[in-house]
Amino acid sequence: MTAGFLQVKNIVYHYPVGRKKIKALDGISLALKREGTLGIVGESGSGKSTLGKTIAGLLAPQRGAIVFKGLEISGKMNTSVQYVFQNSSKALNPRMRVRDLIAEGLIIQKKWPRKRDLIIRDVMDAVGLPERVASYLPGQLSGGQIQRVALARVLAVEPEVLILDEPVSSLDVTTGAMLLLMLAELRKKKKLSYIIISHDLAVLRQTCTDIAVIYAGKIVEAGRADYIFTKPRHMYTKMLLAAHPQPDPAFKIRVEIRREAADPLHLPSGCRFHPRCPEALPLCRRQPPGMVNVAKEHCVSCHLAG
Ligand code: ATP
Ligand code: SF4
Ligand code: MG
Numbered sequence: 001m002t003a004g005f006l007q008v009k010n011i012v013y014h015y016p017v018g019r020k021k022i023k024a025l026d027g028i029s030l031a032l033k034r035e036g037t038l039g040i041v042g043e044s045g046s047g048k049s050t051l052g053k054t055i056a057g058l059l060a061p062q063r064g065a066i067v068f069k070g071l072e073i074s075g076k077m078n079t080s081v082q083y084v085f086q087n088s089s090k091a092l093n094p095r096m097r098v099r100d101l102i103a104e105g106l107i108i109q110k111k112w113p114r115k116r117d118l119i120i121r122d123v124m125d126a127v128g129l130p131e132r133v134a135s136y137l138p139g140q141l142s143g144g145q146i147q148r149v150a151l152a153r154v155l156a157v158e159p160e161v162l163i164l165d166e167p168v169s170s171l172d173v174t175t176g177a178m179l180l181l182m183l184a185e186l187r188k189k190k191k192l193s194y195i196i197i198s199h200d201l202a203v204l205r206q207t208c209t210d211i212a213v214i215y216a217g218k219i220v221e222a223g224r225a226d227y228i229f230t231k232p233r234h235m236y237t238k239m240l241l242a243a244h245p246q247p248d249p250a251f252k253i254r255v256e257i258r259r260e261a262a263d264p265l266h267l268p269s270g271c272r273f274h275p276r277c278p279e280a281l282p283l284c285r286r287q288p289p290g291m292v293n294v295a296k297e298h299c300v301s302c303h304l305a306g
Pocket of ligand 1: 015016017022024042043044045046047048049050051086199264
């Protein structure tokens with residue numbers, strides 16, 4: 001991928017489990033363009049949330065670096081790069097009122113004490129929350145309002161990058177569609193850049209300029225969204241697309257979904273995808289494939305891609 005203003009360079013994050021390790025991220029490189037929207041897609045357990053938290057500095061990578069506007073920010077919380085949790089309703093303190101939840105980041109950072117009420121009103125307005133909910137507790141809000149509060153919280157500290165982890169997966173279709181529309185408007189208005197994590201390709205198709213496909217802690221394919229959706233090269237990407245209803249009936253990818261995703265404690269040798277791949281070669285069992293550029297903004301990790 002082209003160099004962006006936020007770069008993820010070969011990061012590794014392994015969770016220790018007893019004497020073993022879960023290799024949640026195993027050498028991930030990505031780039032987010034300024035004011036771009038990068039979608040990260042993969043099955044459950046592929047490492048998406050770990051990646052989001054690592055980019056936001058909530059987890060420190062054991063190897064590799066996160067570079068934002070030329071500065072290394074690995075393992076450091078940074079006001080400019082904010083993460084919105086996958087499960088916002090659980091991430092919000094149920095005993096805090098909306099106004100205090102939104103102000104929390106400003107208080108922790110001792111920012112603008114005199115302007116706080118104004119900022120709270122401004123971000124609530126930006127995410128479409130009526131003023132009356134400022135005194136509500138999370139338990140008194142709808143799912144859509146909870147997501148908006150989670151967004152308002154991070155917007156209050158004026159970030160440049162938002163990492164949105166499954167922003168609409170807990171919402172019904174119309175509430176989700178409205179939230180995505182609001183996010184698109186917000187991005188333009190506040191000149192934000194987004195990383196959107198989702199298992200739902202329809203969400204990413206609608207919102208993203210670039211896509212990265214993750215499988216068992218590795219990026220298997222990445223590039224411009226139109227390439228990924230219309231000319232996918234990796235079997236796993238094809239499998240994800242085939243599992244999803246296509247809006248264009250002329251677009252036919254027939255790939256059967258085979259077997260369960262890789263067990264993170266017993267990852268296959270060579271290409272981690274080989275037990276599920278209908279095109280696997282004997283080489284695939286022995287040797288992990290490298291990343292190959294198949295177009296200017298399209299790269300694939302597969303022995304067949306070269
Ligand atoms: P989902 O789509 O279900 O949210 P994900 O792609 O976000 O999944 P992660 O939550 O990043 O996946 O998890 C990646 C791997 O790391 C999984 O195998 C998961 O079980 C493991 N993992 C995540 N958090 C921890 C933790 N705190 N301790 C140990 N293992 C963990
Ligand atoms: Fe399939 Fe081999 Fe390519 Fe892996 S490297 S996706 S097993 S063809
Ligand atoms: Mg997740």
